[in-house]
Amino acid sequence: MQMSNFPYLLSEFCCIRGMRIRVTDILEMLAENVSITEILEDFPDLELADIQACLIFAARRTDFPRLKNLNQNA
16 A cells, blocks of 8 residues: 655645645545546646555545444344
């Protein structure tokens, strides 16, 4: 994955490959229906793999283990 964390650059936000482009900025643009093509045009240093890495990063950050239902009879 091509993510970097530089607390001295952007207040501890995860950035893409050491650039000052926050993962959250890319995810928010995707959530607002900005096309991948438009994002790549707006940020010429980005590659498709960077956007895919943002999505994988988000998926892994929200993949919490499920707790067993304690009310279930086992």
